[in-house]
Amino acid sequence: MNGSRAASLTVAWRFAALRVEGFPWIPTAILSTIALVAIFANVLAPYNPEVGVLGDRFRPPAWQAGGSEAHLLGTDHVGRDVLSRLIFGARVSMVVGFTAVIVAGILGTTLGILSGYLGGWVDQVIMRVTDTWLALPALTFAIFLAAVVGPSEMNIVIILGAVYWTRYARVIRGEVLSLRERDFVRLAIVAGCSKKTIMRRHILPNVLNSAIVLGTLMLGVVIVTEAALSFLGVGVPPPKPAWGLMLADGKKGLMAGYWWLTVLPGLCIMLMVLSANLLGDWLRVKLDPQLRQL
Amino acid sequence: MTPLLEARGLTKHFTVGGGLLGRGGGVVRAVDDVTFSIEPGRTLGVVGESGCGKTTTAKLVLRLEKPTAGQILFANQDVAGLEGDGLRAYRKSVQAVFQDPFASLNPRMRVDSIIAEPLVTHERLDAPAVAARVSKLLDVVGLPARSRDLFPHEFSGGQRQRIAIARALALSPRLVVLDEPVSALDVSIRAQILNLLRDLQRELGLAYLFIAHDLAAVAHMSHVIAVMYLGRIVEIGEALRVATAPQHPYTQALFAAALPAHPDERRDETVLMGEVPSPLNPPAGCRFNPRCPKVMPVCSQEEPKLKLAEGRQVACHLF
Amino acid sequence: MSALLEVSGLCTQYVSARGTRVTRAVDDVSFTLEAGRTLGIVGESGSGKTTLALTLMRLLPPAARIAGGSVRFGGEELLTKPDGEMRAIRGKRLAMILQDPMASLNPLFTVGDQIAETLRAHEATPRRAAWTRARELLAAVNIAAPARRVGEYPHQLSGGMRQRVVGAIAISCGPQLLIADEPTTSLDVTIQAQYLKLLGDIQRARGLAMIFITHNLGIVARMCDQVAVMYAGRLVETGPVRSIFNEPAHPYTRALIESIPKFGDAAERLTAIEGQPPDPAALPPGCAFHPRCPYVIDRCRAEAPPESHLSPQHRTRCWVAAPAAVGAARG
Numbered sequence: 001m002n003g004s005r006a007a008s009l010t011v012a013w014r015f016a017a018l019r020v021e022g023f024p025w026i027p028t029a030i031l032s033t034i035a036l037v038a039i040f041a042n043v044l045a046p047y048n049p050e051v052g053v054l055g056d057r058f059r060p061p062a063w064q065a066g067g068s069e070a071h072l073l074g075t076d077h078v079g080r081d082v083l084s085r086l087i088f089g090a091r092v093s094m095v096v097g098f099t100a101v102i103v104a105g106i107l108g109t110t111l112g113i114l115s116g117y118l119g120g121w122v123d124q125v126i127m128r129v130t131d132t133w134l135a136l137p138a139l140t141f142a143i144f145l146a147a148v149v150g151p152s153e154m155n156i157v158i159i160l161g162a163v164y165w166t167r168y169a170r171v172i173r174g175e176v177l178s179l180r181e182r183d184f185v186r187l188a189i190v191a192g193c194s195k196k197t198i199m200r201r202h203i204l205p206n207v208l209n210s211a212i213v214l215g216t217l218m219l220g221v222v223i224v225t226e227a228a229l230s231f232l233g234v235g236v237p238p239p240k241p242a243w244g245l246m247l248a249d250g251k252k253g254l255m256a257g258y259w260w261l262t263v264l265p266g267l268c269i270m271l272m273v274l275s276a277n278l279l280g281d282w283l284r285v286k287l288d289p290q291l292r293q294l
Numbered sequence: 295m296t297p298l299l300e301a302r303g304l305t306k307h308f309t310v311g312g313g314l315l316g317r318g319g320g321v322v323r324a325v326d327d328v329t330f331s332i333e334p335g336r337t338l339g340v341v342g343e344s345g346c347g348k349t350t351t352a353k354l355v356l357r358l359e360k361p362t363a364g365q366i367l368f369a370n371q372d373v374a375g376l377e378g379d380g381l382r383a384y385r386k387s388v389q390a391v392f393q394d395p396f397a398s399l400n401p402r403m404r405v406d407s408i409i410a411e412p413l414v415t416h417e418r419l420d421a422p423a424v425a426a427r428v429s430k431l432l433d434v435v436g437l438p439a440r441s442r443d444l445f446p447h448e449f450s451g452g453q454r455q456r457i458a459i460a461r462a463l464a465l466s467p468r469l470v471v472l473d474e475p476v477s478a479l480d481v482s483i484r485a486q487i488l489n490l491l492r493d494l495q496r497e498l499g500l501a502y503l504f505i506a507h508d509l510a511a512v513a514h515m516s517h518v519i520a521v522m523y524l525g526r527i528v529e530i531g532e533a534l535r536v537a538t539a540p541q542h543p544y545t546q547a548l549f550a551a552a553l554p555a556h557p558d559e560r561r562d563e564t565v566l567m568g569e570v571p572s573p574l575n576p577p578a579g580c581r582f583n584p585r586c587p588k589v590m591p592v593c594s595q596e597e598p599k600l601k602l603a604e605g606r607q608v609a610c611h612l613f
Numbered sequence: 614m615s616a617l618l619e620v621s622g623l624c625t626q627y628v629s630a631r632g633t634r635v636t637r638a639v640d641d642v643s644f645t646l647e648a649g650r651t652l653g654i655v656g657e658s659g660s661g662k663t664t665l666a667l668t669l670m671r672l673l674p675p676a677a678r679i680a681g682g683s684v685r686f687g688g689e690e691l692l693t694k695p696d697g698e699m700r701a702i703r704g705k706r707l708a709m710i711l712q713d714p715m716a717s718l719n720p721l722f723t724v725g726d727q728i729a730e731t732l733r734a735h736e737a738t739p740r741r742a743a744w745t746r747a748r749e750l751l752a753a754v755n756i757a758a759p760a761r762r763v764g765e766y767p768h769q770l771s772g773g774m775r776q777r778v779v780g781a782i783a784i785s786c787g788p789q790l791l792i793a794d795e796p797t798t799s800l801d802v803t804i805q806a807q808y809l810k811l812l813g814d815i816q817r818a819r820g821l822a823m824i825f826i827t828h829n830l831g832i833v834a835r836m837c838d839q840v841a842v843m844y845a846g847r848l849v850e851t852g853p854v855r856s857i858f859n860e861p862a863h864p865y866t867r868a869l870i871e872s873i874p875k876f877g878d879a880a881e882r883l884t885a886i887e888g889q890p891p892d893p894a895a896l897p898p899g900c901a902f903h904p905r906c907p908y909v910i911d912r913c914r915a916e917a918p919p920e921s922h923l924s925p926q927h928r929t930r931c932w933v934a935a936p937a938a939v940g941a942a943r944g
Contacts, residue, residue: 183397191412192385205402343801401768450889480657482830485872485885514874551806552829555875565810566803570770
């Protein structure tokens, strides 16, 4: 027997055991940096992101004329340090992004498994709900919900989770439908396992890969939506820094030539979403052939 | 001796979709009025080609499907009616090994969990007791003890089939349904697994329902052979008799079509013509009549019933 | 007269993505095949038999490379032929049938289209004529109602019929050699018998040489004149079919023949071969079969035996069967 140990159920092992071929170093580095920045925001940010000095408004970045090293990336319309706001904004994006993805993931995967495995009226009900949900344009729906429940970081997470679980449900249900016919599931029935046990022990671990890949891809979507919500004023409430909100605020200054107020947060959003997508794509390719050969 | 498992008039029809409201579809007569019995510690071999109903029969015995008509009796109890504790007891007594060693094991579970699954589902044993039983089972199927910590993909096809057998034995069943257990394995491994299955039968008094398309393997392993065609049993009797002197024209064609074991072996060159018809539309009368080399007028009018002839049951108007 | 196909010292290797691991899928394989005769190549998974077939057809995947040897077909060396010439040979003089007919046929095109495609590619047959030929070919492979079938799609045909269509495509341009890789594995027993009879009839009618690649010795016994047994990439025994079945020299061949259940021996245990077929990427030293061999001696563990002749036609690689082997080894 060749001795290569396989990935066990924990997510960390799953990543570590993957062979290092074509590994997306840069995207992972970018995401890791953003994560670290988010975690150590307190230490890294030179200023309080929420409080500004009105006399210091609209300072350009340090390398431009009129800029100073005191504010490396300039200040915004109320004198708050852009760099600090970007750093703390990373925290918001990361927290909201990851949490929303996890909430959507748990909800969607559970419903997908129930729908796919139990079939019958459960499947019908869940699928009709999913169809209806999907028919609603995500952003509009999110705005509507935000208007109803009022903006707060917690609410945004729940809203994003509530909007995006349907993608998971669809995909996972499809996988469960084919898993259900596999011999080892039949044999579990023959062994006398209950439906609940089978879903937990046999179905769930085998759809986890897809769920994780989907999660990585959804991260980008979720973050963009959060940014859009913030941009429209129904996202994370000010003065808490969120990249989307920074975009909205900076919009006012664009005509006056204060480019750094929009370009810099936009760049951050772009980098994070792009990295998440590239990582997700690589993961999907990496994990799929394994699934097939197993 | 009371048979361990008895099928009486077992029938399973599937409705195949069609039309807007599911009407106007066809009926697949997968299994039609099948009767057989399995004695404790003996093997019933079932042979037949695609669409003959042998896999559906296995699923009915395993209660993965419910029969449309007829009964399956296990120790004189109707299997279809079992629920709750009765069903649990049945599951403990009847286990299965399927064809594809790569699909039979959950790729995300370690071997010891796989083998222990039936145990932990049915019995309240503590961890050391379960571990001891798993070790014993690995030993019985000829796998090294360290297999317990590995994952299925680290094993070859033949080894995985041994794991599947170990799991099937975990609860000391009385009947094991073997659905093409060696067809997906390399030729040099098949003999190993078949020998193992025979040894286990002898040592543990297991009964087998052995389904395969390899005639020689079935003839080797079985005490009784049933030949199925399009959902019906056309011949059933003692293995040696059916294999060496088949009476039903289909059985004769089947055994004649089997490949020789030596280039000089005399083979009946009469090759059966035509395709196996679809179970959606079986021919009228005897289902084999369009292809039968010995067909008579009565064959397309009346379905023959199984009757005793030449020391076994045959469903053919020739008798 | 030179043989139709002469293979000598053929070596095909798979190289891993980084170039670190080299797997010898086909190692020093040599055999000849005369026109109109049938050769059976017997082997299990990992033996290299499919790689051998793909090498002969020059249809190897990018990860594989031919590392040495020669393949002479009708006097011409195939391994050095440029792609264009190879394409002219493939399908016309050299044809192949694979195991899964559903994978060999395009589900989006009719059966007639697919047969006609080969004719139009190789013989520049105009459309109408190709369609007529397609109908004739379907009749030649014993498909009933060929005029109707020729316009049908693969999913409308049964497995046996699809395999016949694949056969029709293969013989459409009158090849000299047909390579069949496990052609009947997915077919029912009686359909298999029909199909083998069909192949035999076609062979006799057209003087076709055939190579059967299979793990089933029964097919070999039924269809082949010569046998070559492959294990871990090497030919461990070659010879006329009767010599192989009556006096198998190599322990692997012997064990294979003995492990097949035969009718009427219900009481006995089957002779089993211990162990598993080896992983081609991690072969044991010396003779690849030695871990499973009941007759193993020390020499087997250290040195891989060369080919040696037991008779002019019958060759084997075994220290026990041919201890004084100096033989026709090629390095």
